[in-house]
Amino acid sequence: MNHASWVTVTCTINGAPYQFTLSPATPLSDLLRTQGLLSVKQGCCVGECGACTVLIDGTAIDSCLYLAAWIDGKEIRTLEGESVGGELSAVQAAYAKSGAVQCGFCTPGLVMATKALLAKPHVKPFTVQEIRRGLAGNLCRCTGYQLVVDTVLTLEKEQERND
Missing domain, CATH: 1.10.150.120 ([2Fe-2S]-binding domain)
Known part of the structure; x- marks a missing residue:
């Protein structure tokens, strides 16, 4: 695979800093699931069902349609980030x-x-x-x-x- 066209992004996911080097074609839902954030469901993968909804800088976004390359400098929240100390939000x-x-x-x-x-x-x-x-x-x-x-x-x- 030619890694020359890959991009590096830095972001915050559920309050923790992350840096990724990835293909610019990677959907955010795929990236989040590889990080063990399995609340991000892969339903339709075309932005119709909302099962992959996450917050990006406070806005609800279908992560299957949002490229991971676009998260540079952004705050991402998944359901895993909603529970604090085992307590439900x-x-x-x-x-x-x-x-x-x-x-x-x-x-x-x-x-x-x-x-x-x-x-x-x-x-x-x-x-x-x-x-x-x-x-x-x-x-x-x-x-x-x-x-x-x-x-x-x-x-x-x-x-x-x-x-």
């Missing part, structure tokens, strides 16, 4: 408590997309349509979505109480 705990998860395949992507959605400035409270639009890129075959929407509404109310 507020978003993870809300999903578990509400029963908004079933098989779990889509859950990491939904959690990360929800985290990004709740961080966006918006007129409160969210409408159901705003939540559905905000999570539209994350497909789930099990839940029917209503519990997901209810979970986001509950999280938003908790955020308001804590502000």
Whole structure:
């Protein structure tokens, strides 16, 4: 393999610094999975299902469509970075408590997309349509979505109480 065209990138993943030398054609989802970050699911690999959603500088991104060469200087967060000291994040705990998860395949992507959605400035409270639009890129075959929407509404109310 001709390594002359490879690129070197430096980034932060879940708070830890990393440096990689890689092919410019490597999808970020592939890179993250080789690092043991298996919450980054490989569903459709064409940006349709959201199972590979990660946060890049706080924005929810389908990592199957995002080239790893573009992460230079960026902060990447995966579901593995959400639990601190074995404790679930507020978003993870809300999903578990509400029963908004079933098989779990889509859950990491939904959690990360929800985290990004709740961080966006918006007129409160969210409408159901705003939540559905905000999570539209994350497909789930099990839940029917209503519990997901209810979970986001509950999280938003908790955020308001804590502000």
